[in-house]
Amino acid sequence: MSNHNPDAPKHLKHYFANVDQQYETSKFAMWAFILTEVLTFAGLFVAYIVFRSWYPDMFVDAHKLLDVNKGLMNTIVLITSSLTMALAIWAIQKNNRKLSLIMLIATFVFAFCFLGIKFLEYSHKFEVGQLPGEYYSYMGPEVVHLNNPHIFFSIYFIMTGLHGLHVAIGMGLIAWLIYATYKGNLSSEYYTPMEMIGIFWHLVDLIWIYLFPLFYLIG
């Protein structure tokens, strides 16, 4: 039992009966992890919903301070990166390592663009004092009549910040995937890590799909 079956592929852990069991287990656990991710964001969505219903006018007016163009650009960037990620998995399934590698690098670059645009957005907000919480100091003519716009910016920064953190973590994971693919550790026989990180990356996209309209479009 402890003697390992010599025919077993080297990525098969000894405590699994076969490759399929291992793959299915990882994937199922990944989805359980997605559940925890969704519920982490759930807390923030609840805060958003509650405060929006308490301060409807403030939310509508404060959202006009956000830059829709940058938001839309980020949406496009992120959707495209999702596509390239899916294609990277498709390529490795077809055992086309080179294409897979290109797609992963493209995903990485798009992720970088996303954070770049986010950085531009943030730095503008910092300049004009549209900051979270007590650091808020922007009293321009559009908002001077509003009650507590700092709450809108608190929620905006926390939600997009946590999302940005996920993008950054995703970038780290993708960088590792690029390395592993380059080294030839992944193939159509074994691409579990790419599939898992793919799911994570699509989740990041999925959350942005909600953040974008909630903050930039309908405030």
Place this chain on the structure above:
Amino acid sequence: MSEHHITPLRTYLIIAASLLFLSGVTVWVSYIDLGPLNIVVAMLVATIKASLVAFFFMHLLWDDKKNLTMFLMSLMFFGIFVTITLLDTEFRGDLDLNPEVKDPINKRAVFYDTLPLTDTHGHPVDEHSDNHHEDKDHH
């Protein structure tokens, strides 16, 4: 691992195109004033987009249904959290016998009283040429 479903390339491209198209649609719609329907439309579009991502990019359509169950469970618990919290926050003072319970005493946080007015670039407007107010802005 040969039996795993491989989604055709065409599917991915079509899905990505629809996602981009829907993103355009939701921005376009946001410029039309539909009143309270605004949020409904935006959330509807977002949900369609999210389902496309989940079912096709994340392969839920072809996966073991347990994985889909996990995902739906997360949405269900999110729903529970929102709904029950709103039962409180939306209905405080709902008996209307005690109207004072309904709203906060001070609608606005105190620190706004000391904030100087600014222009759209965040620079203080010298309304009262009040010097010590300005220092506050430089942190």
Place this chain on the structure above:
Amino acid sequence: MLDRLTEFFFPKQVSTFASDIDNLYFFIFYSSVALFFIVVFGMVYLAVKYRHKKGEELKLTSSKDHSNLLESLFFIIPLILVSITFVWGIRSYLKMVIVPDDAIEIKVTGQSWFWTFDYPDGGTTLNELVVPSNQPIKLVLSSKDVLHSFFIPVMRSKMDALPNRYNVMWFDATQEGVYDIFCTEYCGTGHSQMGAKVIVMKPAQYEEWANELGSDDDSIPLDELGAKLYTKKACNTCHTLDGSSLVGPSYLQTSQMWGQERVFDDGTSTVIDENYIRSSILEPQTQIVAGYQSVMPTYQGLLNDRELDALIAFLKSLNEDSQI
């Protein structure tokens, strides 16, 4: 019998809804006792009856593992009991939230660590809620700093005091007397000392009291008035008279240091005199005595000039008393 039991379990019943709540308690109590005895008796009976006797061989045991009758009973009996409890609980609760129209409204403000009561005709008391009997009283609660909770055991009533929000509770006292009020939402160092009293008076007596509110102190000497204020205004929560330090420095110590330098936590110091005492009551946050925390709330608006003078006189007198 039930009265004796009520006395055993509960404090006095003073509000109109107290007896209803106690009856609800006894309904659940008796049902629970019955269920509990079924459980414990069944457990002991089965365990003893089917015990593995010494020398008895191990054998195959019965395969019985369900009984439709028993299982439906498990569902139905508790379901009936909890349904009654739920409906009763809600009915009594609604009585507790719907305030009668003719209620007298008193504003209650919690603050670390005392209660302030503002009466409808003007006038304020600290840590003493005075109300007429047989008259609905509506309390509008709020807090100046952290969460507090206003609990009157004899009225079976309790409500949190939130900062920046009002909460409402009401009661109708049926018996004159002096009863305890506790703070039941944890609020820091002085939480367990944040008690107050509710004084229920006959309506006529209350009228008299309300008319005199705020005008009764002119006749007594300053230091005696100060001694009264020391407990009435809750100074005693944080400042002792025997030299030991609680949350704040003892009055005795301050009194003994009269005319000497006092060092503050920012390194500055000042001479203890009337002005210093006055400003440390009205603006306690500006100068913090070294070794203590900045927790004292301001008494601006809670003490008039004569009362301030009285407290100062009282404090000064402590040193003289101790030397005798």
Place this chain on the structure above:
Amino acid sequence: MSENIKQNYLNHPKGLMSWLLTLDHKRIGLMYLVSGILFFFLGGLLALVMRMELAAPGNDFISNDTYNNVYTLHGAIMIFLFIIPAIPGALGNILLPLMVGAKDVAFPRLNLASFYIYSFGALFAMYTIINGGVDTGWTFYTPYSTQSTSNVVPMTLGIFIIGFSSILTGLNFIATVHKMRIPGLTWYKLPLFVWALYGTSLVQITATPVLAITMVLLMLERFLGIGIFDPALGGDPVLYQHFFWFYSHPAVYIMILPAFGIISEIIPVHSRKKIWGYKFIAYSTLSIAFIGFLVWGHHMFTSGQSVFSQIVFSFITYFVGIPTGVKIFSWILTMYKGQVSFTPPMLYALSFLFLFTIGGLTGIFLGAVALDIHLHDTYFVVAHFHYVMQGGTIVAFLGGLHHWWPKSFGVMYNQTIAKICAFGVFLGFNGTFFPQFLLGLRGMPRRYATYSEEFVELHSYSTFWSGILGISIFIAIMNLFWSFIKKNKVDPGSNPWGGMTLEWTHTSSPPHPHNFEEEPVLEHGPYDYDKVIVEKTYK
């Protein structure tokens, strides 16, 4: 069983590193057990300090501030460092893979990571103690927690980190139960402890993320004043309570469900009887786990939440009572026509039934809104949750330790001492906490360092018995560990209680490093005492 039976997970491989870097679920379980017990002792010591202070009114023993620190740390340590991680982390880790016939959990590396994350979080909690404590209560209610000058941030950070460990353990167990069962071990043939751990894990992965985000928001409220929970900045403290209890009420079920599982194992084995209503117990576990998410507002009946939600929460709360009642009746009826032996684990199980029934029934008092308003935040609540958490969970945990001790570690404790201690725990517990129901009814608020004269008698009574409770628990646990030192070994093939699940029938005591010598084959269900006679073998 073959020659190399002498090889077991405790002696192979050897060396400190082989322990620190072990991927073996049994070793990780043992590490959880030891650290959990240490925190249990620390928390217990703090409890005794509190009881000492409360023996008489006035501040005779410690000051208000010290008392506030002590009770906060008692709560936080017991909940976050002991009860929540200890049962799933220790007993669950050791037993779950054995019970489903797997060689390990689904992700051994994650399992080890989870232990180290827990230790790392615990370091923050310990730093809090060294640095002067934290005085907000384990609930960290805003705005007190945003204003307090004590170590709120290290403590919440520690809890945030421990949350991750909880999530990873949950993920691991769920994947293990779903995917690692041996062929033929269908859901309805699983031991009920596995069902209980499965329910627990579901709650862990669903509720804990919300705790994590709540702690983050609380820290941000302190650093940035974000205005979500702080009323001075437009936030709402009641919203904080919603966030906090969305996790912390389900957390009650994280704590109690594994205890249910342990009891469902002990009673049929020591009664040698098929368990009564297997499916009822299994499904009531899942339904309790689910309903647990809908009732958090009953912790907030005096907070000023809307009347509507008061009614809804009160209504749903009662639905927790019904599946719980079904379980209690099923456990009792399991003994019907069995062969009951009064072994130490069984004594703990019986005392669990007694104590938990009181804990459960007093919950009914608190669910009735009108009555809860009087009882809220009084000693009645303190007594109620100690009857559930200590009389329920910890008594079951002790029972479980005594039950699986010979299996997990291959040594047997002194059974006479164990029985005496079981009585001591039972008496000491009732003596300590029963008077507190009366205190609460008479209006004694909780979290008070001093109190008025009228409560003296009951308080001193409670303090007296708490000493007996403390000593009994301490001796009970020392008795267990003493068997290690005395090397009172049992035969590797022994099955002292005649258990029927895989861990008793298919592996040695202590188990083989890879759990099973040969691939286990399922021969009978977990409680088929009506079909097969399993001998009790010992030594």
